[in-house]
Amino acid sequence: MIPIEYWLILSSLLLAIGVYGVMTRKNAIVVLMSIEIMLNAANINLVAFSSYYSSLHPNLGTDATGQAFALFSIAIAAAEVAVGLAILLSVYRRYQTIDVDKINILRW
Amino acid sequence: MFGSIPIISIIILLPLIGAIATFCLGRYEKYAKWVALSFSLAALVLSVLVAVDFMVEPDGSATGYHEGNGFFDFQYYEEYSWIQSLGIRYIVGLDGIGLPLFLLTTLLTTLSILFSWDTKHRPKAYFGLMLILEVGVLGVFSTLDYFVFYIFWEVVLIPMYFLIGVWGGPRKDYAAIKFFIYTHIASLAMLIAIMAMYFQSGINSFGMEDIWRAGLSEFGRTFQIVAFAATFFGFGVKLPMVPFHTWLPDAHVEAPTAGSVLLAGLLLKMGGYGIIRVSMPTLPEGADAMQLVMAVIAVASILYGAMVCLAQRDLKKMVAYSSISHMGFVLLGFATFTQLGIVAGVFQMFAHGLVTAVLFMMCGVVQHHAGTRMIPSLGGLSKKMPNAATMMTIGFLASLGLPGLVSFAAEFMVFASVYQTWGLWLLVPMIAVAVTAGYYLWALQRSMFGPLTENIDTSHVHDINWFEGVPVGTLIALIAIFGVFPLVVFKYIDPAVRIVQVLFAGGG
Amino acid sequence: MDVLQYAWLIPVFPFIAFILIALIPKRTLGWEDGWGYAIAGAGGALVLSSLVIWEVLNGHTLTEDAPRTTWLIIGDYEVTFGIWIDQLAALMLLIVSIVGTLVVVYSGGYMHAEGETRRRYYAEIMLFISVMYGLVIADNYLQMFIFWELVGLCSYLLIGFWYQKPSAASAAKRAFIVTRVGDIMFMAGIILLFKYVGNLDFAVLFDINSGTPGAPTVPSDILILSTALIFGGAIGKSAQFPLHEWLPDAMEGPTTVSALIHAATMVKAGVYLTARTYPLLVQTPESLLFVAVIGGVTALIAASCALAANDIKRVLAYSTISQLGYMILGLGAGGYLVYHLQDPNGYTAATFHMMNHAFFKALLFLCAGSVIHAVGTNDMRLMGGLRKHMKITSTTMLIGALAIAGVPPLSGFWSKDEVLAAVYHAGDLDPIFLLLWVLGIVTAFMTAFYMFRMWFMTFAGEARSTYHAHESPKIMTIPLIILAGLAITSGFALLAGDGFKAFMELPIEEYVIPGHESTFDIAVEIFTDPLTYVSLVLAVVGILLAYRMYYVPGFDRSIFARGAAGTMQRALENRLYISKFYDDFAYKVWYGFSIVCDAFDRRVIDGAVNGFSYLGANTGGVIRKAQSGNVQRYASLIIVGIVILLALLLFVVPWGGW
Known part of the structure; x- marks a missing residue:
């Protein structure tokens, strides 16, 4: 059994990598990918806590709620990527670029 | 005469119906002025009938008489419940303080509509907004419930904002926004004070009379001082008092002539009316504590306004500042807390409404015919427009307090009451009498007299038009009539003010 | 019939003439542009004045029990318009009626060349004569003051009769303002008496300190x-x-005006x-x-x-x-x-x-x-x-x-x-x-x-x-x-x-x-x-x-x-430099002061108002820069915010003992 801390450190690292990508990369597709990474960090946490919870309370049997949530989240993420890519496509058609620094009309 | 007819509500509703009708004219917009004029004229006729009827049985048996038992006594009293849970009712009624101003409102609106007869730019909206303005002002002068009072008070702002902002001069946006925000902040102070009084009184009613009655026992001295200061600020900005007056010259300079007439003739009166109807009776101890503040501000407005007038180069701006000076007399009269002074203050409001309307109309005539109002560009115009020059001279003379014209009686009574309260300090505001003569006559000399100006093209300047002459002539006739027979107006004001005195001195 | 009872009619004659001259349309006025009406008005007043003067010469006066009408109520005092004919008033009536009538007659020749503007001249002269009579027969100080101001008005209008001349327009204004300074003192004096006596009728005021019972x-x-x-x-x-x-x-x-108003x-x-x-x-x-x-x-x-x-x-x-x-x-x-x-x-x-x-x-x-x-x-x-x-x-x-x-x-x-x-x-x-x-x-x-x-x-x-x-x-x-x-x-x-x-x-x-x-x-x-x-x-x-x-x-x-x-x-x-002193005082000191007031009004008072709105608008202007439209910066800020919040929750809150 791998201790829960290891999972948490892994997911933290993934989240940090995702945040770093979201914050620094100019290419919107890379930003989108970074968001997916962050999402997966959360999924790892869900699964990890699910199993940890079961190990703490062996008399309750296996509780799969967290894992079900993770699956649900993955499905949502897929839809989200589809929507996000569609937006990016129309942005690209409109501005001929997907550099997020150039797409800043949402300001004062 | 009116039996059980709710005459005041009818008078208030008439312009509202007129406004809706005007807006709905569609492509027949050239009839907008006719519709507006007929509705405002109907309101005027009815209010004149009310004024005549008011005096028939002033002390009891007349229609809808409401005896306040210490509070004001109203005629044509109507009362309907509106929002019961909050104690909000629609109450209207008139007494001798409200009636002259009520009458002034219907009169000036009618004349302003006539004066704007050649408005070509979006006439439907223009005349409709004027009628809505009339609704608001009429409501302010007749409502006896704080909540409804505040609604009418705010209703007045909106049409005036658009009148300045759409039909105004070159800097209309600045002026309109300044006017709106400045006076709106002031009315918020008033709203806070109204709310405070409502909660402090501990009764579930916004009625002025109920709150006054509850306030006799519930309003402590500190509360009264704070609430008075808030209402005084709210009403004083409208008055306007120095140093919260700078919205006025800007608004006047940019507003269309009819807008200026209504602004100076009616909106300023709302401030004075509020002080006499709300602040002083309901918060007498607060007023007592602030008496000196009121007096100092009044004298400052009188003198400072007059001094600034002397330096103006724009005829209309000068008239605007003169309003500040003359409304200072209203406040000074109130601040004496004497019967004489308060009567004089109310009288001065009525007089100033008539006189300042003439002045602003004449500024409009000069602007219209000569193309500019800047005094240095004018000169010798009486050669081209003798009738206009005569009317302007009469207006200026009336404004500087010439006996035989309406302002004199008011000013004399203010001075007499000031002496009764403060003795020889009287001489300080009296300086303004000479300064006022100075700036008016100097402006007259530079704009109307002397050789014909060569700074502007005067070849097309012609005399006053009929639709300008009729309103100005009507007002001048009234100025002369009420100047020679001031007792006519006085008889309305005096009994009502006696009640203020009672409210004030004994607290009931 | 007691003529003195009707002395109030004296000002009415010229006043009617004034109204007629002022209001009758130009075409139909005729009669030397109002001269005839003026003669009639002045003459009527002259005749009635003569009768009144004759009565006074015979020892009759009409003072305290004259007919009067209420004009205004000030406090408990009814301001009345009445008449007060004693020897002094009769003397003044004599002067005004004789000189007034003769000047109007004389004007028929003197103003002949003025053409249409004569109408304004005669109207103003008639108004003057009327209010001058009113001043003379006044029976209380307030009534006197009212007519006092009105004669000043007529003086203003008639000095400025040739208003196209800048000097005339200026002189008219100066006359009115300077006399108004005196009028202010007059009014203050009246108000002073009013405060102590509560009355402005000559009948009451002349009893002051006389010792008779009831005298103020x-x-x-x-x-x-x-x-x-x-x-x-x-x-x-x-x-x-x-x-x-x-x-x-x-x-x-015009010289006739000088003779009538500014001399006689x-x-x-x-x-x-x-x-x-x-x-x-x-x-x-x-x-x-x-x-x-x-x-x-x-x-x-x-x-x-x-x-x-x-x-x-x-x-x-x-x-x-x-x-x-x-x-x-x-x-x-x-x-x-x-x-x-x-x-x-x-x-x-x-x-x-x-x-x-x-x-x-x-x-x-x-x-x-x-x-x-x-x-x-x-x-x-x-x-x-x-x-x-x-x-x-x-x-x-x-x-x-x-x-x-x-x-x-x-x-x-x-x-x-x-x-x-x-x-x-x-x-x-x-x-x-x-x-x-x-x-x-x-x-x-x-x-x-x-x-x-x-x-x-x-x-x-x-x-x-x-x-x-x-x-x-x-x-x-x-x-x-x-x-x-x-x-x-x-x-x-x-x-x-x-x-x-x-x-x-x-x-x-x-x-x-x-x-x-x-x-x-x-x-x-x-x-x-x-x-x-x-x-x-x-x-x-x-x-x-x-x-x-x-x-x-x-x-x-x-x-x-x-x-x-x-x-x-x-x-x-140079008129002992008094005139120059007044000019300097008016144009340099007083007008200069008003310019300062105006500048103060625009710069300081209105400046404060505009300053407030500028402050509000500017604060917003500074803060809105944060709204850069750059989503990544928003995200960064969110994360920084979360980190700060977490740090607060984890470290500061436990330390504070909350």
Whole structure:
């Protein structure tokens, strides 16, 4: 059994990598990918806590709620990527670029 | 005469119906002025009938008489419940303080509509907004419930904002926004004070009379001082008092002539009316504590306004500042807390409404015919427009307090009451009498007299038009009539003010 | 039928004429553009005034029980409009009705060339006459003040009659504002009395401190202050020093206006007011001293300014101020005599001079008008030799000049002598009156000098410019002849019947009614008094000096251009710099101050308002920069925020012990 801390450190690292990508990369597709990474960090946490919870309370049997949530989240993420890519496509058609620094009309 | 007819509500509703009708004219917009004029004229006729009827049985048996038992006594009293849970009712009624101003409102609106007869730019909206303005002002002068009072008070702002902002001069946006925000902040102070009084009184009613009655026992001295200061600020900005007056010259300079007439003739009166109807009776101890503040501000407005007038180069701006000076007399009269002074203050409001309307109309005539109002560009115009020059001279003379014209009686009574309260300090505001003569006559000399100006093209300047002459002539006739027979107006004001005195001195 | 009951109709006649002239359409007005209506209005008032005066001469007056109507209620006091006809009012009615009617007649010739604007002229003249009558018959101070302001208005309108001339428009404005300064004092004085008495009716006020039951009492310091303030109104209206400079400027108006308003009637209103206030004034010697000093100083200053004026109307204007100073001086000294000796001589002398002066000064002005009408200029340096062309005008003007110089038996002699005698007698009570008497004597000398300087410069010698002078039409010369007749004869009122002194009853109860003196006694008294000869000799010397300097050729006037005499001459020509002082004060100090106020208003007060809105807008402007539109920055900020929040929750909150 791998201790829960290891999972948490892994997911933290993934989240940090995702945040770093979201914050620094100019290419919107890379930003989108970074968001997916962050999402997966959360999924790892869900699964990890699910199993940890079961190990703490062996008399309750296996509780799969967290894992079900993770699956649900993955499905949502897929839809989200589809929507996000569609937006990016129309942005690209409109501005001929997907550099997020150039797409800043949402300001004062 | 009116039996059980709710005459005041009818008078208030008439312009509202007129406004809706005007807006709905569609492509027949050239009839907008006719519709507006007929509705405002109907309101005027009815209010004149009310004024005549008011005096028939002033002390009891007349229609809808409401005896306040210490509070004001109203005629044509109507009362309907509106929002019961909050104690909000629609109450209207008139007494001798409200009636002259009520009458002034219907009169000036009618004349302003006539004066704007050649408005070509979006006439439907223009005349409709004027009628809505009339609704608001009429409501302010007749409502006896704080909540409804505040609604009418705010209703007045909106049409005036658009009148300045759409039909105004070159800097209309600045002026309109300044006017709106400045006076709106002031009315918020008033709203806070109204709310405070409502909660402090501990009764579930916004009625002025109920709150006054509850306030006799519930309003402590500190509360009264704070609430008075808030209402005084709210009403004083409208008055306007120095140093919260700078919205006025800007608004006047940019507003269309009819807008200026209504602004100076009616909106300023709302401030004075509020002080006499709300602040002083309901918060007498607060007023007592602030008496000196009121007096100092009044004298400052009188003198400072007059001094600034002397330096103006724009005829209309000068008239605007003169309003500040003359409304200072209203406040000074109130601040004496004497019967004489308060009567004089109310009288001065009525007089100033008539006189300042003439002045602003004449500024409009000069602007219209000569193309500019800047005094240095004018000169010798009486050669081209003798009738206009005569009317302007009469207006200026009336404004500087010439006996035989309406302002004199008011000013004399203010001075007499000031002496009764403060003795020889009287001489300080009296300086303004000479300064006022100075700036008016100097402006007259530079704009109307002397050789014909060569700074502007005067070849097309012609005399006053009929639709300008009729309103100005009507007002001048009234100025002369009420100047020679001031007792006519006085008889309305005096009994009502006696009640203020009672409210004030004994607290009931 | 009691005529006095209907005295209120006197102002109504000219007022109706005013309304008719003002409102009848131009085409149908006709009749010399309103002259006819004006004659009718003035004539109607003249007839009724004569009846009223006749009643008063027969010993009837109408004071306390006159008909009245309520105008306004101030506190518990009903301001009424009523009438108050006593001897003083009758005297004033006499002046206004005679001079007013004659001036209107004369205007038919003088204003003939004005064309359509005559209509405005006649309307304003009628309004003036009407309100002047109203002032005279007023029975309370407020009513008097109302008409007082209205005559000021008419004066303003008529001075500015030729408003296209910048100087006329400016002079009109100046006259109104300067007199308004006096009016403010008048109003303050009234209000003072009102506070203590609660009433403004003469009937009540004249009882102040009289001791009769129910009579109001007023502390003496208040009475001094209020009478002095009321006299302040007279200082403005009667052009007394230091508010006298508007009157010479007022000569910008038509000469008829100068004759009627600025010589005979309106400027007399101040004297009339002072005389009217006598029952109060005689209780306050301090105010009387003030009155007398103002009068004496004015008489001298104005007379000296007249010495160097070259405009024929300005000479007359200064002369008017100087003579008004005489009347005021006489009233001040006379009040002293009443206060100490119950001797009404000063009062009668001053009012007598008021009447005489009205006639001869109106005459002089109308003569000057006739000259100006003929020559087309006001400047005496361009006249000369007119005697040959204008026989009637020159003769009548000579009569007027002799009258004002005080040559017997013309009217000025009698009244001026009486005034000076009263001042001299008051010198027994307070030596300052002796000084004032000296001022009066010097003034008398100057008066004779400048009047004949004017006459010689205008009518004698040779023409100094080219003009086609001709005698004025009959419509103008007949009023001149009538007025000349009055200037000769009105002085004999002192001797006729019971005499003027007995007629001018003081409205005070405890003064000594002068015993009946025969005509012969009065004449003997006057002609045995050495003072009479002092002033007479000085007048003759003045006339001879003018004769020497301005008639006999060869007098070297260049001595007035050098040295001390030159300084003096320049100072006089510049009106002692008083006018310049006022101009500087008005345009530099006061207007400068108003410019400062205006700048303060825009920069500081409005600056604060705009500053507030700028502050609000600017704060928003700074903060909105955060809204960069850069999603990544938003995300960064969110994360930083989360980190900070977490840090707070994890570290700060536990430490704080919350």
